Amino acid sequence: MNFDHIDIVQSLIDGVLFGSVYALVGLGFTLIFGAMHKLNLAYAASSIAGAYIGLASITIFAVPTVIAFLVGPLAAGLVGLLIYISCFQFMPRNNMLAPLMASIGALFFIDELIIDKTAGSPITFPVLLPDAYFPVGEFGFRGDLLFVTFASFVLMGVIVFMLYRTKMGLATRAASQQPVASLLCGIPTHRTNSTVFVLAGVLGGVAGCLAAAAVGVLSPLLTLPLTVKGLIVAVIGGLGSIRGAIAAGFMIGALENLFLLFRGVNERDIYVFLVLFLFLVVRPNGIFGTSIDRD
Amino acid sequence: MLKLTNLAKYFGGVRAVDGLDMQINKGEIFGLIGPNGSGKSTTVNLICGVFPQTAGTIELDNVDLGRLAPHQRIEFGVSRTFQNIRLFGDLTVWQNLWVAWRDAPGHETSWLVNWFGSPADRRHEIQKLLEFSGLGDRADRPASSLSFGEQRRLELARAMASKPKLILLDEPAAGMNSEEVADLRNRILTMKNLGMTVLLVEHVMDLVMSVTDRITVLNFGKPIAEGTPLEIQNNEMVQEAYFGSAKNVEAGN
Amino acid sequence: MEYYLGITQTIGVHTLLGLSAYVLLLTGQLSLAQVGFFAIGSYVSGILTVIFGWHILPALLVGALVAGFFAFLVGFPALRVKGLMLVVATIAFSEIVRLVFFNVNWRVEVNGLEVGPDSTQGFREIRYFAANGWEQAHVVLLIWLIVILVMVLLWWLDKVRAGAVLRAVGEDELAAQSSGVNLTMVKVAAMTGGGVIAGIAGGLFAHSTTYVDHHTFSILLATFAVSYPILGGLKNVLGTLMAVIFIQGFIIEGLRFMGDYRNILFGLLIIVAMNFRPQGLVDGNFTSDLRKLLRMNQKRGGIDA
Numbered sequence: 016m017n018f019d020h021i022d023i024v025q026s027l028i029d030g031v032l033f034g035s036v037y038a039l040v041g042l043g044f045t046l047i048f049g050a051m052h053k054l055n056l057a058y059a060a061s062s063i064a065g066a067y068i069g070l071a072s073i074t075i076f077a078v079p080t081v082i083a084f085l086v087g088p089l090a091a092g093l094v095g096l097l098i099y100i101s102c103f104q105f106m107p108r109n110n111m112l113a114p115l116m117a118s119i120g121a122l123f124f125i126d127e128l129i130i131d132k133t134a135g136s137p138i139t140f141p142v143l144l145p146d147a148y149f150p151v152g153e154f155g156f157r158g159d160l161l162f163v164t165f166a167s168f169v170l171m172g173v174i175v176f177m178l179y180r181t182k183m184g185l186a187t188r189a190a191s192q193q194p195v196a197s198l199l200c201g202i203p204t205h206r207t208n209s210t211v212f213v214l215a216g217v218l219g220g221v222a223g224c225l226a227a228a229a230v231g232v233l234s235p236l237l238t239l240p241l242t243v244k245g246l247i248v249a250v251i252g253g254l255g256s257i258r259g260a261i262a263a264g265f266m267i268g269a270l271e272n273l274f275l276l277f278r279g280v281n282e283r284d285i286y287v288f289l290v291l292f293l294f295l296v297v298r299p300n301g302i303f304g305t306s307i308d309r310d
Numbered sequence: 311m312l313k314l315t316n317l318a319k320y321f322g323g324v325r326a327v328d329g330l331d332m333q334i335n336k337g338e339i340f341g342l343i344g345p346n347g348s349g350k351s352t353t354v355n356l357i358c359g360v361f362p363q364t365a366g367t368i369e370l371d372n373v374d375l376g377r378l379a380p381h382q383r384i385e386f387g388v389s390r391t392f393q394n395i396r397l398f399g400d401l402t403v404w405q406n407l408w409v410a411w412r413d414a415p416g417h418e419t420s421w422l423v424n425w426f427g428s429p430a431d432r433r434h435e436i437q438k439l440l441e442f443s444g445l446g447d448r449a450d451r452p453a454s455s456l457s458f459g460e461q462r463r464l465e466l467a468r469a470m471a472s473k474p475k476l477i478l479l480d481e482p483a484a485g486m487n488s489e490e491v492a493d494l495r496n497r498i499l500t501m502k503n504l505g506m507t508v509l510l511v512e513h514v515m516d517l518v519m520s521v522t523d524r525i526t527v528l529n530f531g532k533p534i535a536e537g538t539p540l541e542i543q544n545n546e547m548v549q550e551a552y553f554g555s556a557k558n559v560e561a562g563n
Numbered sequence: 564m565e566y567y568l569g570i571t572q573t574i575g576v577h578t579l580l581g582l583s584a585y586v587l588l589l590t591g592q593l594s595l596a597q598v599g600f601f602a603i604g605s606y607v608s609g610i611l612t613v614i615f616g617w618h619i620l621p622a623l624l625v626g627a628l629v630a631g632f633f634a635f636l637v638g639f640p641a642l643r644v645k646g647l648m649l650v651v652a653t654i655a656f657s658e659i660v661r662l663v664f665f666n667v668n669w670r671v672e673v674n675g676l677e678v679g680p681d682s683t684q685g686f687r688e689i690r691y692f693a694a695n696g697w698e699q700a701h702v703v704l705l706i707w708l709i710v711i712l713v714m715v716l717l718w719w720l721d722k723v724r725a726g727a728v729l730r731a732v733g734e735d736e737l738a739a740q741s742s743g744v745n746l747t748m749v750k751v752a753a754m755t756g757g758g759v760i761a762g763i764a765g766g767l768f769a770h771s772t773t774y775v776d777h778h779t780f781s782i783l784l785a786t787f788a789v790s791y792p793i794l795g796g797l798k799n800v801l802g803t804l805m806a807v808i809f810i811q812g813f814i815i816e817g818l819r820f821m822g823d824y825r826n827i828l829f830g831l832l833i834i835v836a837m838n839f840r841p842q843g844l845v846d847g848n849f850t851s852d853l854r855k856l857l858r859m860n861q862k863r864g865g866i867d868a
């Protein structure tokens with residue numbers, strides 16, 4: 016098969032733009048990992064749940080679309096908090112399995128609840144800026160994807176600001192590095208942790224809404240792929256690395272679209288996973304990771 | 311027996327060990343002391359192969375250990391204890407020794423027995439080691455249920471279970487009361503009598519000074535003095551390294 | 564009757580799957596790759612009986628060995644990634660296997676019928692048992708013989724030094740290494756053993772249900788596989804069996820009348836269980852708790868009288 020450069024570049028453009036959704040989800044995983052050194056596997060599910068709640072606010076209370084885009088992330092933040100309380104807060108600090116399993120339980124719970132409430136069928140989601148399209152030479156930028164990317168950048172900026180320029184952020188970073196010592200210093204680690212879960216949840220809610228708007232439908236089938244892609248992004252970026260997650264998100268978005276173009280939808284993800292393995296072998300600590308690990 | 315030549319380990323910019331030359335003779339109790347963060351544990355970790363050295367060589371009886379994996383170094387007769395006790399807490403006391411067990415040279419059993427033999431095959435020998443460690447009646451308790459002093463003794467016994475020629479003790483007296491330290495002193499001397507060579511990393515000076523044959527003092531990863539306990543006690547540089555900061559504080563006041 | 568035999572089959576296959584994850588958990592490896600090995604076992608043994616007309620037993624064996632071989636290969640890179648990274652890496656492995664079989668098309672004509680893996684349509688008509696006059700009861704018997712064999716083997720393993728070494732690695736890799744344990748060998752061996760067990764489970768599953776497709780090998784199944792030993796606890800193999808009976812027998816089948824709600828319930832159950840028993844349902848405290856509970860009841864009885 017022959018692909019001209021226009022196809023390739025165009026699919027790269029779309030991929031990178033859509034990659035911002037992955038970047039957001041990966042960022043959420045990485046934030047939570049950074050704060051607690053634990054994985055919250057229910058994270059992507061909470062994002063989708065947020066999007067559903069946003070959607071419900073349209074269909075049930077007939078709120079304007081813009082409001083739904085606020086309701087969704089806020090609801091996702093709340094779900095994040097609930098996940099923290101139910102799966103993380105009361106677990107022994109050095110037990111890795113229990114919270115991981117509990118968060119898998121939460122993933123099932125959320126997923127099955129959605130399937131139960133929607134009878135498992137996809138629902139159309141209001142499309143953002145349906146007609147916006149910006150042709151640039153031979154290529155074009157989809158307006159909704161541009162908006163998604165723009166919104167992601169703003170959010171990432173907010174997160175970085177909060178972590179590095181506010182007292183809360185300082186406390187969070189301290190708690191992440193020395194949980195016991197910070198507790199002794201009077202840092203309420205439960206509060207910093209739950210704040211991170213809420214923040215990450217909001218991020219995920221935005222990602223969920225944006226992804227649903229870009230795709231045009233919302234379906235419980237989105238949960239697992241979004242979970243897996245988010246994890247891949249967080250790992251390739253280096254668990255706990257913010258800039259790593261962002262870079263990896265765009266990279267995976269772009270690569271995925273290229274694989275789609277060259278190998279088709281059935282094989283696309285195989286290559287994405289192979290990229291992950293490549294990183295695990297060559298750069299196990301992530302794109303920007305160092306190789307020093309303390310014992 | 312053990313010869314470190316120009317040994318170095320850098321963690322990024324931190325030079326934890328920086329050009330260490332050291333030679334331990336067979337049958338010696340050798341002390342390694344120095345202020346906190348001077349690179350003592352790092353030296354032990356390097357000898358055991360926890361991480362590769364940045365530079366230099368580690369030789370045991372003229373065998374280059376430098377490239378070997380940690381478990382291979384055990385086969386050459388090196389074993390250790392940890393500064394902060396690392397037992398297999400959910401295993402029983404005697405299973406802790408079972409895992410580390412190696413038959414004495416010349417009395418090896420087949421690997422089949424070694425891996426798939428039943429506890430009965432080993433019970434007797436391991437019980438003897440437990441009695442020696444004062445843990446005879448603790449054999450079937452989970453290791454995590456032992457008291458602090460007992461855990462220290464169990465870790466020591468585990469290090470001995472592999473029949474080492476050279477045993478590395480990383481602050482074995484930390485957190486012990488004077489009675490326990492006295493007991494430890496006897497144990498270390500017994501090890502020497504059993505023909506083991508001992509490298510003792512320790513902050514408890516009474517113990518170090520009374521038990522070692524020779525001592526190397528580390529500061530900032532570099533050896534600053536070497537000699538008998540008496541020589542070290544009277545060495546000004548050593549006092550400076552240990553108490554220098556205290557003097558400065560006094561001077562400041 | 565057939566219904567109960569069906570449940571017994573499922574419980575048997577899931578017990579094997581859970582045990583394969585159990586072996587790895589002993590060494591501290593949380594692997595979601597088990598479903599990948601399961602898939603390999605089911606496709607390989609299915610192809611052998613369907614396309615090559617093999618007897619079921621050698622087909623199961625070869626399926627298990629091939630799965631074990633891939634597990635062996637996975638074992639080495641898996642050494643480089645620990646803890647949560649291993650979780651992600653093994654998810655990726657299982658997904659790759661699933662997607663590869665999603666694309667495998669190998670149709671041949673056997674006795675005038677076109678059979679074999681049909682890419683996206685899955686692998687259907689794995690009808691060895693029906694074609695050779697096995698009754699369902701025989702199939703159940705075969706499955707459970709294998710389950711019991713594996714359980715006895717693992718039980719025995721825990722009684723010899725090898726078992727203690729596995730657990731030592733799971734507790735503290737550095738201390739184990741410093742006690743002379745060859746970490747690479749132990750972890751790769753555990754991965755291989757787990758792969759073999761999962762491979763048998765896959766072969767049994769494919770033949771007893773007569774078809775598999777990419778839905779079968781979802782991350783969901785991998786999650787089930789690890790949740791059994793985690794819920795059951797790592798004290799011994801019985802915990803895993805009990806967890807399977809509880810989840811597959813009680814939650815999934817027993818509560819069938821609740822429809823979709825039992826899946827929701829399943830999620831809630833895991834959350835609750837992990838909060839109250841982070842070490843698993845059958846941990847070291849289990850027997851003492853049980854004793855305490857009994858004693859409490861006795862006391863109550865005394866006061867009442």
Ligand SMILES: Nc1ncnc2c1ncn2[C@@H]1O[C@H](COP(=O)(O)OP(=O)(O)OP(=O)(O)O)[C@@H](O)[C@H]1O
Pocket residue numbers: 307308309310321324325326344345346347348349350351352353393
């Ligand atoms: N794995 C590691 N990664 C990075 N830095 C390390 C690591 N291990 C040790 N260091 C650093 O190397 C230096 C020497 O540490 P080491 O533990 O060897 O000191 P020590 O002499 O044993 O001190 P102490 O008496 O407190 O036990 C310290 O600055 C320490 O922070």
Ligand SMILES: [Mg+2]
Pocket residue numbers: 350351352393480
């Ligand atoms: Mg030290």
